[in-house]
Amino acid sequence: MVDAKVGGKLYWGGEYAVVEAGHTAVIMAVKRYLQVKLKFSSGHGNIRSSLYHHHLIWSYQNGKLHIAHQDEYSLIIKAIGVMSEYLTEQGKELTVFDLDIDSDLHDSAFQKYGFGSSGAVVVAVVRGMLRLYELADEDLLVFKLACLILLKIGNNGSMGDVASCTYGGLIAYTSFDRHQILEWLEKKSISQIIDTEWKYLSIRPLKNCLPVEPVIGWTGREAISSELVYKISLGRNHPEYSQFLQNSETHVQSLIQAIETGNKGRFKQAIAALRQGLIHLSIICRTQIETEELRQMSDLADDYDAVGKLSGAGGGDCGIIFLFDHAKKEELIQELEKRKIQYLAFI
Numbered sequence: 001m002v003d004a005k006v007g008g009k010l011y012w013g014g015e016y017a018v019v020e021a022g023h024t025a026v027i028m029a030v031k032r033y034l035q036v037k038l039k040f041s042s043g044h045g046n047i048r049s050s051l052y053h054h055h056l057i058w059s060y061q062n063g064k065l066h067i068a069h070q071d072e073y074s075l076i077i078k079a080i081g082v083m084s085e086y087l088t089e090q091g092k093e094l095t096v097f098d099l100d101i102d103s104d105l106h107d108s109a110f111q112k113y114g115f116g117s118s119g120a121v122v123v124a125v126v127r128g129m130l131r132l133y134e135l136a137d138e139d140l141l142v143f144k145l146a147c148l149i150l151l152k153i154g155n156n157g158s159m160g161d162v163a164s165c166t167y168g169g170l171i172a173y174t175s176f177d178r179h180q181i182l183e184w185l186e187k188k189s190i191s192q193i194i195d196t197e198w199k200y201l202s203i204r205p206l207k208n209c210l211p212v213e214p215v216i217g218w219t220g221r222e223a224i225s226s227e228l229v230y231k232i233s234l235g236r237n238h239p240e241y242s243q244f245l246q247n248s249e250t251h252v253q254s255l256i257q258a259i260e261t262g263n264k265g266r267f268k269q270a271i272a273a274l275r276q277g278l279i280h281l282s283i284i285c286r287t288q289i290e291t292e293e294l295r296q297m298s299d300l301a302d303d304y305d306a307v308g309k310l311s312g313a314g315g316g317d318c319g320i321i322f323l324f325d326h327a328k329k330e331e332l333i334q335e336l337e338k339r340k341i342q343y344l345a346f347i
Helices: 073-088 117-132 139-152 158-166 178-187 191-195 225-233 243-259 262-283 292-304 326-338
Strands: 002-013 024-040 045-049 057-060 064-066 098-104 172-176 204-205 213-218 306-311 318-323 342-344
Touching: 002 098, 002 158, 002 172, 002 213, 002 262, 002 306, 002 318, 024 057, 024 117, 024 158, 024 243, 045 158, 045 243, 057 262, 064 073, 073 098, 073 117, 073 139, 073 191, 098 117, 117 158, 117 178, 117 191, 139 204, 139 306, 158 172, 158 204, 172 243, 178 191, 213 326, 225 262, 243 262, 262 306, 262 318, 292 306, 292 326, 318 326, 326 342
Parallel strands: 045 098
Antiparallel strands: 002 024, 024 098, 024 172, 045 057, 057 064, 172 204, 213 318, 213 342, 306 318
């Protein structure tokens, strides 16, 4: 038996702009995990998940994945299918296996926190299958395979969650040219695409030199990132959209420099500017990104030698307060609870 464990993600800055090729975001992995366990089986394979009340039976027939129905497991089945194709290209003989998935990226009522559960499950399955077949599971390989799986199902995100789940820690992620990769998927094998350099792609670990503690608050309202990304994409032709992208990149680069040099003032200025950029973007695209709960959370930071903003797609999910005065943490948490915002101790 082999296993793979990946953490969720939390955006510090660069949301929405990073969906566009060549733009950067700062993302942190959180200590909330999704784990898979795999072992070869005989006859049929069995897929189980803590997210669902039923399991799924599957097999290979004539080298192809065979399953009666997919329902909630469709993403996992797609991941196994693409990985099976890659393994065949690598000369591996396909054998069915059992797959168990256990996720903490949701609450007891199965509402997602917004930590990138789709990316996490694909990364975990990819890494687990590579290990099961005794192939190297280098981070860049895992990232690219996971991205190809998500692109094949029409995912419209930046793949920042995939980068965070794969690499862990605090990273600066610059998104690749998805149009280039989609063209390659029509012409090249998976192995050929993996072995080719992807335009713009950069994933760089960051060393945080600031005495800052991220305090995560969950609004209790689940947001659907794909829907929000689509709505924002409708505003791409707005004359101010390109300015949003330019400003976001400028502030993200300033944020990265502040993190690596320990410049508190510059850090707070960059986070505040990124928040205002998202607020302006929502006006341009006529879509609510910063909800009332997220606004209250961000504004509350001003009273605690801190700075706050939403994290991720917005529209609900999580906000983040970057706290420098650690002695005020408990008071801050109490104030969040008064506003019906749940503190998540996942750092």
